[in-house]
Amino acid sequence: MRDVFLLSESQMEKIRPHFPLAHGMPRVDDRRVLSRIVYVIRNGLQWKDAPKAYGPHQTLYNRFIRWSRLGVFDRIFVALTEQAGRSKRLMIDVTHLKAHRTAASLLKKRLFPRHIGRTKGGLNSKLHAVCDSQGRPVRLHLTAGQVSDFKGADVLLADLPNGTEEVIGGRGYDSNRIRPSLAERSITACIPPKKNRKSKPPYDWRLYKKRHLIENMFAKLKDWRPVATRYDRSAHTFMSAIHIALSFSADVWKSVPNAAIDLQSPSVSYVK
Numbered sequence: 001m002r003d004v005f006l007l008s009e010s011q012m013e014k015i016r017p018h019f020p021l022a023h024g025m026p027r028v029d030d031r032r033v034l035s036r037i038v039y040v041i042r043n044g045l046q047w048k049d050a051p052k053a054y055g056p057h058q059t060l061y062n063r064f065i066r067w068s069r070l071g072v073f074d075r076i077f078v079a080l081t082e083q084a085g086r087s088k089r090l091m092i093d094v095t096h097l098k099a100h101r102t103a104a105s106l107l108k109k110r111l112f113p114r115h116i117g118r119t120k121g122g123l124n125s126k127l128h129a130v131c132d133s134q135g136r137p138v139r140l141h142l143t144a145g146q147v148s149d150f151k152g153a154d155v156l157l158a159d160l161p162n163g164t165e166e167v168i169g170g171r172g173y174d175s176n177r178i179r180p181s182l183a184e185r186s187i188t189a190c191i192p193p194k195k196n197r198k199s200k201p202p203y204d205w206r207l208y209k210k211r212h213l214i215e216n217m218f219a220k221l222k223d224w225r226p227v228a229t230r231y232d233r234s235a236h237t238f239m240s241a242i243h244i245a246l247s248f249s250a251d252v253w254k255s256v257p258n259a260a261i262d263l264q265s266p267s268v269s270y271v272k
Contacts, residue, residue: 006035015247018075020067028059036060038248041241044225068240077137077243086161087132091168091211094149095218099123103233115235117144125230127218127242128152130160135213137246142239150175157181166190168211220249 012031019030027033036054040047047057054060067073099116115125124145130138141155149172157167157178167182168190179201182189190207193200222228224245232238 005039007031007038015076015079018072018079020070020072028055028063033060033063037064038244041226041244042224042248044229044231064240065237068234068237073240073243073247076247080247081136081138084132084136086163087134087138088163088165089133089168090130090138090160090164090166091133091214092128092130092153092156092173093170093211093214093218094126094128094152095222096121096145097125097127097227097230099125099230103230103238113144113235114233115142115144115238116230116233117146119145121145125238126152128156129214129217130156131214131217133210133213135217137217140239140242142235142242149173150177153178160185160187166207168208170211221245224249
């Protein structure tokens with residue numbers, strides 16, 4: 001049987017406080033279950049295709065769905081952002097995530113929103129993100145693909161961490177609504193004006209060059225196949241996959257010692 005990875009005990013200690021309490025019969029080994037969840041999401045596999053050493057695939061799938069609904073993976077991601085500390089300089093951007101055939105269906109009446117919309121590129125979703133000065137994610141917001149960038153910005157910019165002094169954004173965020181909203185909170189907007197503006201507000205073009213860091217974060221996120229191509233029809237499970245990808249990507253958190261669960265770390269043990 002081929003080798004499969006298991007998270008080390010030290011890695012499990014970082015995230016175990018965010019697990020829900022077990023009721024009734026003891027749960028199947030958390031370490032083995034979570035290792036398979038990460039393995040499947042990292043490689044874009046169907047649950048049944050993961051190595052048998054992890055145990056029955058239905059057990060793993062049920063745990064992923066249940067913990068997604070309970071917000072376990074969301075809490076792990078939030079804990080990492082808090083450990084990274086706060087930054088006075090933030091940047092905002094958005095990326096498209098194309099929906100796979102298995103997820104490509106629009107919203108039906110009386111169902112929870114799936115945040116999948118039709119655009120010129122087909123059915124997809126938009127992930128709006130705010131990162132700190134080192135390209136580490138701070139806030140995330142999922143919408144349908146046809147939703148305006150301004151609507152995602154309204155949600156994210158209304159919930160900026162305390163102490164924010166600067167926000168870097170692309171030309172698409174040049175808005176008469178966004179600029180005054182930031183100015184009212186004494187936040188400097190480093191946003192280049194649109195070419196059709198008659199009066200062009202000044203901006204620091206040297207500072208604007210640092211916006212590539214949030215693009216790098218999106219690139220690393222899309223190394224996880226089920227994120228780059230959305231396989232999950234349900235919005236909450238898709239967001240759980242995104243939170244897992246970001247929480248277990250050491251490249252994203254490389255400036256925070258021991259913050260991420262590095263799958264390439266030599267501390268990862270293997271089982272045959």
